[in-house]
Amino acid sequence: MHHHLLQSLRLCATGGNPFSGKALHARILKIGLDQHGPLPNTLIYMYAKRGLLKDALQVFDDMRQRDLVSWASILTAYNRANLPNRSISIFPDMFGRDSLQPDHFVFASLVNSCAALNALQIGRQVHAQFVLSEFSSDDITKSSLVDMYAKCGSLDDARAVFDTICTKNSVSWTAIISGYAKAGRKSESVKLLRDMKVQDLFSWTALISGLIQSGHFVSAFHLFVEMQKEGIKIIDPFILSSVIGASANLAAQELGKQVHCLVLKLGFESNLYVCNTLIDIHVGLVNKGCDLFKSMVDDYGLKPNLQHYTCLLDLYSRSGYLDEAENLLNTMPFEVDEAVWASLLSACKRFGKTQMGIRIANRLMGLGVKDPSSYILLSNAYAGESMWENVAKVRRLMEAIDVKKEPGYSCVHLGKETEVFYAGETGHPMKNEMRVLLKDLDEEMRKRGYVPDVSFVLHDMGKKEKENQLFWHSERLAVAYGLLNGVPGSVIRVVKNLRVCGDCHTVLKFICSIVGREIVVRDASRFHHFKDGRCSCSDFCCDMEALSRKVSVGS
């Protein structure tokens, strides 16, 4: 009978229907067992765990004889209800009213209250009593003391207690690592993590989020990547919200988006903290930008020029504020060029705004289009809505103005000589060697998760043919030639007349890590320095891309 009731109460404490706990309580009262054995204490415990402080207090006050278990349970109830100060204020009644001396359970709860209150002086007093008590060797209470001192910023005390813990578990390690990391003592916190035999998500989260809190964003990101390489599974959203928060701080929007992808893939998008930090990124930057723009006009009396508007538009469209972007486009006193419309169109695609996408595409068509990439955007926008007539129209326009006017080529510099390659070139004397090398690399890349992104191919053909097209892009030929003929281990230097396509960008990241060589590509818009699987133009993002691919493959 009692066993059954006890077990049911314990089940109610950890989950299930909150009303069933009250129903059980009613039944216990009815059969007159409310003062019997462990039942009243378990009722307090159950109410405490469910956050029903009033009910817990009711049982506590009605008890004829309170014991240490009752006290430990009611202190937990206060802590759970976020009222640690009430724990401290009610605690003296334990000596007075009930003539009890605290045991290790009560000590741990009290120390926990002090930690939440940042009450270092009281914490020290509790510590002193604990040391004098017969429970002074209890490791759990010591762990809570480590946490309390760490949270109060008294790291030397935390470390001293930590060193006396006989059997250190995940909780004790996490408490001390968190303390050092939040205090910005990076090397010590990292060393502690490495000293752990079995690191888990708790300890990594403590380290990474602590370093983020103390401003060590870059180290934190590298550790975040390392954590996942170590195979630590992200089974709850704590670490994500903290990493997203850091990307907001770094204003690393691309990185933020990558983490956002990870959030979606892992299914934590509904978590409150994660949401809030994400909004800090999509809202924080936009608000900042709008404020600057407004202050430019209102406070400094400046008249925004086309570049200013373009910048604000870019901010809007990158952050998904597409209605605002379109509105601004329609009201601003300038005509914008093709590039601006194209960027808004690609944002429409990214944020799934198909209707607006078609609207923008029509405007862009009316404007006349020169850039080949705009044609791809247009074609994709119409194809996405099955507007095949418009797709055909885009294609006819492409043919009419001969989009392929400027052929892409890449030069590779080997000492004094320079070799030039055109896309799809087949007449080169070393063609076979280059093909074999690229094929081997392709195989290895696919093993590592590479999927060709054929959306960068302009022509109308099947997927296999498109992949083949990508395979023969000039920058790959140039790199292959450089690998075959250059000095082993030297940096491969390539110059390209057009912009490196997105797929080749990914491929070069893979290649540089497979062959262990640095590759530098100067394209039409910038330098790309490929090294260790990353590119200088988006260091973190590359890591994150690889990671999110890994996650998607894993799940």
Added chain:
DNA sequence: GTAAATAATC
């Protein structure tokens, strides 16, 4: 013999 305590996120 029963029942109670400690760590990581905006």
